[in-house]
Amino acid sequence: MKLPEGVSSKDFNAAMDEFRGIVGAPWVFTSDEDVGLYRDAYSPWWDEPEELVPSAAVAPATVEEVQAIVRVAGKYKIPLFAISTGKNLGYGGSAPNLTGSVIVDLKRMDKVIEVNDKRNFCIVEPGVSYFDLYKYIQDHKLKVMMDIPDPGWGSPLGNALDHGVGYTWNAYRDHYGSHCGMEVVLPNGELMRTGMAAVPGAKSWADNKYGYGAHVDGLFAQSNFGIVTKMGFWMMPEPEHFLSCRVSVPGYRDIVPLIDVVNYLEDQGLIGFPRYASSLDPMTLMMEPERVQGDKELLAMYSKPGVATAEEYEKYARSRGIDYWNVLLTFYGPKDAVYANWAYAKKKLAGIKDVKFEEVESYALPLDEATKQKVHHQVALGIPNMSIFSIGARSKVMPDPADGHVWLGSILPRSGEELIKAHEVFSQAMHDLGISPVVVGPFTAPQEWNHRTFIFMAPFFVSRSDKARNAKVREQYVKLVEIAAKHGWTEYRTGPAFQDVVAKTYSFNNNALLRFQTALKDAIDPDGIIAPGRGGIWPKRFRRDA
C-alpha cells in the first residue's frame, strides 16, 4: 500500500477506523486485492513506480456519509479522490492524480431523484449509470431521451464533471453544459447547493441554471473544489421521428464547403450530431477487413514510409470510385419537419460537385424492442450500450494487440481549412515520432460531439507488459500536446497522467488562468483534501513550486 505523501501509518489507520465507523467496515477497502480494482486499467505507467494508485477506498451510501468522510480526511490531512462509476477508461479510469489518495467510491449513491417529462429534466446521484437511468425512464414510461457517450456504463454525473460528450441534438451533447444545479460537499465537509437548488423548497432545481449571483458550478468539473453528490440535467423530450442520412463527397478539399453547410444547419438546430467520417480511415476499414485485405495499393499507402499525402489518398479513392468524406446527418422532430430539413440540407449541399445523398435510417418513436436491436447507431437514439467502446478497447481491430488506450483530443475550430492544417501538422509530427501512419492521417475526420467544437482524436495504445512501449507513448503524447498547442490546438480532456501538461498549454499571460484557479483552490481547500492535481490544479501543500 502506498500512503499519501506526508501521512503517517498511524494517522492513516486511524482515518480508516473512522471511515469504518461512518460507512461500516465492509465498505472500507484496504487490501491490495480490493484496492487494485481502482487502478487505471489503461494506465500508461502500468506496474511502474510512477503509476498513480490509491491507498484505499471508501464507499459511502449517503450525502451525510460523504460529509463525514471529508471531515475525517481533513482531520488527518488525507487526500481524497471521488469517482462515480469510475469507468472513465482512456481518460484515467478510477485512479487518482496523486498516489496514495483514498478513493471515495460513490457507486452506492445510485438514486434517481426525479425524471420529469413535462419540464424535461432529471436529477441524479453520482452512482446512477446511463443504463440505470435508461431503465428508470423505460420502467416509468417517461417521454424523454438521454444523451449518452459510447460506453453506457458511465454515470451522467461523472461524465458531465469530466466534460464528457454525446451524440444527440445540439446542446444536449455537451453534458456539463446541459447540467442544471448541483449539490456539493465542500472540502470542509459543508454541504452546498447551487443555482435554484440553493433555494429551500424550490421546484426549479433543474429549470434554471444560475439562480442569482456568481455561478460557481464550473469549479466542480474537471477540477477539485468539492465532491458533487447530486446534479440536475436538462433532457430532450422524445421526438416524433428520427432520421439519419449520409452525405458523401468525392474530393479531399470538399470537406471545406461540407463543414460550412453543416455548421449552418447545426447552429440553427436543424440537425443533431453530424458524424463525419472518411471511407479511407484505416480505423473504419479495419472493421470491414474483407474490404482491405488484398487491396495492395491501399495497404501500401497505409504502411508507406513517411506520410501518404491527401493527394495520394484522393487519387486512390477516385480510381476506385470511393467517396473521400461523408457525414451522417441526424434529424429529430416531427416527421414532416425532419424530411423538410433533410430536403433543405440537400439543397444547401447541392453546390458540391458530385455530392451524393443517401437516407440511412428512419424511425417513428418510440421504438419497439425489436427495432431497438436493429438500430445502427443506438447512442444517437439515446439507447445506452457498450458496442463502440468494446470495438475500441483491446480488440483486434486496433493496430498491434493493445491492452488499452489513452486519447489525445485536440480542440479545433469548426472549419475545413483548419482541419486540413491539422492533417498536415499531426501527420508530420506523428511520422517524426515514429507513430504508425494508420493512426492519424489526411483521412482523420473531426468529431463534433461537443456542440460547436471539433475534436481531433488520436488514440495511443498502451501495454500491461511492455514498459518501453508505454514510455514511448508517454513521450509521444506529451510531444504531440506541445506541437498541437503551438498551433492553437489544445485538449478538451485527458487522464491524470497528462493533466498538468495539458493545463499548462492554456498559457496566456504566464498561465494566468491556472494561477487564478490555484489561488481559488488554496482558499477553499487549504489542506488539499479534494483530488489534488485534478485538472492541473495542485493545492499549496503538494505544489512543486510552492
Next chain:
Amino acid sequence: MKLPEGVSSKDFNAAMDEFRGIVGAPWVFTSDEDVGLYRDAYSPWWDEPEELVPSAAVAPATVEEVQAIVRVAGKYKIPLFAISTGKNLGYGGSAPNLTGSVIVDLKRMDKVIEVNDKRNFCIVEPGVSYFDLYKYIQDHKLKVMMDIPDPGWGSPLGNALDHGVGYTWNAYRDHYGSHCGMEVVLPNGELMRTGMAAVPGAKSWADNKYGYGAHVDGLFAQSNFGIVTKMGFWMMPEPEHFLSCRVSVPGYRDIVPLIDVVNYLEDQGLIGFPRYASSLDPMTLMMEPERVQGDKELLAMYSKPGVATAEEYEKYARSRGIDYWNVLLTFYGPKDAVYANWAYAKKKLAGIKDVKFEEVESYALPLDEATKQKVHHQVALGIPNMSIFSIGARSKVMPDPADGHVWLGSILPRSGEELIKAHEVFSQAMHDLGISPVVVGPFTAPQEWNHRTFIFMAPFFVSRSDKARNAKVREQYVKLVEIAAKHGWTEYRTGPAFQDVVAKTYSFNNNALLRFQTALKDAIDPDGIIAPGRGGIWPKRFRRDA
C-alpha cells in the same frame, strides 16, 4: 462628492491624478455634474442619503489602461465599479453597490473584434452596443442574427454579465449561457483569458467554452471577480424563414396544457421564444386604451377592493368572447420546415377545447428595409430598437405617472400549476401590501426569455419627487422577495438596492453558496477593489459581519 468609506481625500485625489496620467485628464470625471450622469436614473432612493452614488468616473480606451486603473485603485484601496454602456435601467443603471466607488466606464472600448458567419460567433469589447453590433453586421453583410433584449442601447457583453435575456431561438436567449470565452482584468491588475482564449494563437476563442479544467467564467457575471474586457458569443446563422403564430385558449386553466405542449416543442428546438400573454392584462390593454375605456365591468374588476379572482376574470372574458390566454410561437428555419413545425404544433395543441390558431407574421429572410419597419416584434428578428423599453419607461401607459421602475423577476418552474399558485400568492401578497391590482393578477403571463425558465415579472414604480412612495416601494419589494422565497421562487436579477436581499434567499444550509462565493472573493480580491457588494458578495473589508 461622497468618497468611498475609509479612503482619505488625499489618497482619493492622488488616485485621480494617476488616473489622469493613464487615460488623459478629459477622461476622468469628478465634477458633480459629470458624476451625476452615472446615478441610477431609476434609483428607489433618489436624492436620499442612502442613494448609491459614485464618487467619480474614469473612461479607459484600452485593456492596458483598465489594468493600470485597477493597479492604482489597489494602491489607494479605492473600490471600482465597471459599466459597459450603463443602460441597465430597472436593474440599477450605472450606479455602484457601494457609494463612493469609482465608475470604470468602458464605453470607449467599442471594438467589434470579429464576427464570423461561417462558425457563427462574435467577439466584442464592453462598449459595443447592440446597435453597434447590428450596424457592423449589416455593413459587412454577414449572415448572422443577434439575440437582443428590449432596449437596443445596451451592450452584449454587459447584458450577458447581468444575466440578461432575449427573444430568439432557444439557448441564444440566455446571453450569459451563449457566451464563449472571456478576457478579464483581475483585481490585482493581471490579465487573464478563459476557455480557448487562454491558448495563445488559438482561433477557437468562440467555438469552445471550456478549454480544459475548472471553468471560472461564472465568477464574472452578476458578480465582482474582475473587469471583463472582451467576450465571445455564439450567434445564430440567419435562417431562411421566420414565422410567428398565435395560439389562443379561452379558459384560465387552459394555461396548464398549453404550457406542457409549448415546453415539449421548445425543448426539441422546434420554436423560439414563446411569448405568453393574457388579453386581460391591464398592461397590455392600456396600450389599447380605446378597448378599456367605457368597459365599466372591466374597470371595476381592475379597481376591485381586494383581488378579482381568476373565475371572475374568466367569466368576464367568456361573456365578451375574449380568449383568456394566448402565446405567440416563433419558428426559425427553412420555410417548409417552419410550416411543418407549425402544423405539428397545431396537432399537439388541438386537444385544448376551443383553441384558436392564427398566423401572424411570415417573412423570408433577410428582410428589406421597408419590411423591417413593418415587423411587429423586431427583437424576435434580432433588430435592435427602443420601442418596448420606451413604452415601459415613464410613459403614460403605466399606472400613475412614474419616473422609473424597478423589476421584480421571480424564477418559477415552467408549469401551469405553479403559475396558478404564483397568481394566488402574488395577488394576495400585493393586495395585502396595498399594491394596485392592475400590476399583477390572475392575468399575469410568464416570461420565458431565459430558455427553460419562467420569470414572473412585477414592476414597481418609483418617483424622483415622492420619497414616501419610494420608501413604500422598497418595503413592498423586500416583502415580496421574502414571500416569494417562501414558495421557492427567487429572483434571477435585481438592482444593487436589493441584491443583498435576493442573494440571501438562496439560503440552503445557512447560505452556504453565498459563504462559498465570499470566501473565493476574499482570496482573489483581498482589498475589495472590484465592485464590492455586487451580486450580494461583500469583501471582508466592507462586510458588516466581518
